[in-house]
Amino acid sequence: MADETKAPEQASSGERPRSDGPRPGGDRPRFGGGGRPGGPGGPREGGRKFFRRKKVCKFCVEKIEDINYKDYRLLGQFVAESGKIVPRRLTGVCSPHQHRLSSAIKMARNIALLPFAGKIS
Amino acid sequence: MNRVYELMFIVRPDMTEEDLDKLISTLQSAVPASSGTIKSVEKMGKRRLAYTVRRFHEGIYVLLHIQGGGEIIHELERRLRVTEQVIKFLTVRVDEEQKRLAKIKSIRDSRKKVSAQAPVTPEAAAAPAGEAPAATA
Numbered sequence: 001m002a003d004e005t006k007a008p009e010q011a012s013s014g015e016r017p018r019s020d021g022p023r024p025g026g027d028r029p030r031f032g033g034g035g036r037p038g039g040p041g042g043p044r045e046g047g048r049k050f051f052r053r054k055k056v057c058k059f060c061v062e063k064i065e066d067i068n069y070k071d072y073r074l075l076g077q078f079v080a081e082s083g084k085i086v087p088r089r090l091t092g093v094c095s096p097h098q099h100r101l102s103s104a105i106k107m108a109r110n111i112a113l114l115p116f117a118g119k120i121s
Numbered sequence: 122m123n124r125v126y127e128l129m130f131i132v133r134p135d136m137t138e139e140d141l142d143k144l145i146s147t148l149q150s151a152v153p154a155s156s157g158t159i160k161s162v163e164k165m166g167k168r169r170l171a172y173t174v175r176r177f178h179e180g181i182y183v184l185l186h187i188q189g190g191g192e193i194i195h196e197l198e199r200r201l202r203v204t205e206q207v208i209k210f211l212t213v214r215v216d217e218e219q220k221r222l223a224k225i226k227s228i229r230d231s232r233k234k235v236s237a238q239a240p241v242t243p244e245a246a247a248a249p250a251g252e253a254p255a256a257t258a
Binding site for chain 2 (some may be wrong): 066115
């Protein structure tokens with residue numbers, strides 16, 4: 001479906017919305033449609049098709065540093081309906097936070113705060 | 122020997138309050154004061170479990186904050202394993218994490234003071250949230 005005529009919004013989640021280089025917490029705005037090396041859509045077509053949905057890491061933006069296994073509500077946002085941990089290309093979480101998040105989710109699963117599989121009650 | 126642990130365990134839902142208190146006091150006395158202390162006990166109440174554990178759907182959660190060496194955890198876990206009413210437990214060592222959070226917080230606080238002129242930067246701090254009042258100069 002080649003209807004990338006609109007602003008880079010909709011889309012399937014193919015993109016890796018992470019910019020390279022050190023990202024201080026949320027300071028540097030992520031310019032969309034810029035020359036993202038090796039991004040899809042290669043040659044620019046009016047700036048679209050580069051990366052839709054400037055997804056930012058929720059933890060970096062809100063400066064949440066304490067990702068605890070105990071706050072299952074926060075963790076539950078990053079868990080799919082089936083109970084699986086959502087990959088970071090969908091949620092936009094940055095890599096170190098994703099590691100902490102996934103360890104916290106696994107701990108929470110162990111102590112029955114989150115399910116291993118199935119809906120979160 | 123300054124490790125800080127969090128020990129969370131789940132107890133059967135049909136346990137009474139006094140039994141729970143008895144269990145907690147047993148745990149507290151089981152640990153000799155030399156190897157460490159139980160700093161605080163937090164009863165988190167009855168909660169629905171995310172999956173069935175030993176055919177229970179609900180459980181009473183208890184959280185202990187412990188300071189001491191590794192043997193204290195060894196001993197406590199041994200007791201919890203033996204206790205029939207405890208259906209699950211999890212120990213997490215948190216002193217490194219607390220150090221890291223404290224460091225981040227101190228960096229953020231010092232940065233906030235530098236930019237304390239402008240009444241901006243509503244930096245929601247970490248776990249100790251809402252601590253430093255957003256310096257509205």
